[in-house]
Amino acid sequence: MRVKTSYIGKSLNDFQRPTVIFQGSENVLYDIFMNPEIKHIVEASGHIYEGTKITRGSS
Numbered sequence: 001m002r003v004k005t006s007y008i009g010k011s012l013n014d015f016q017r018p019t020v021i022f023q024g025s026e027n028v029l030y031d032i033f034m035n036p037e038i039k040h041i042v043e044a045s046g047h048i049y050e051g052t053k054i055t056r057g058s059s
Contacts, residue, residue, distance in 0.1 A: 003029060030056050 003024035011017040022029050032038055033054050043049065 027056070030054060 003022050005020065006023045007019065007021040009019055011019045033042065033052075039049065
């Protein structure tokens with residue numbers, strides 16, 4: 001998928017909330033995380049959806 005992790009750290013607005021920023025082809029990760037058919041695969045990798053905020057930005 002050629003996805004690069006650009007940032008792993010704390011949210012600037014809430015220091016108790018982690019923030020991860022990925023860079024890759026347009027919509028690749030967004031489509032994966034938003035697809036209910038793939039949710040169980042993502043959760044099996046250890047990701048916790050509860051409380052997750054997924055947003056997209058532009059480069």
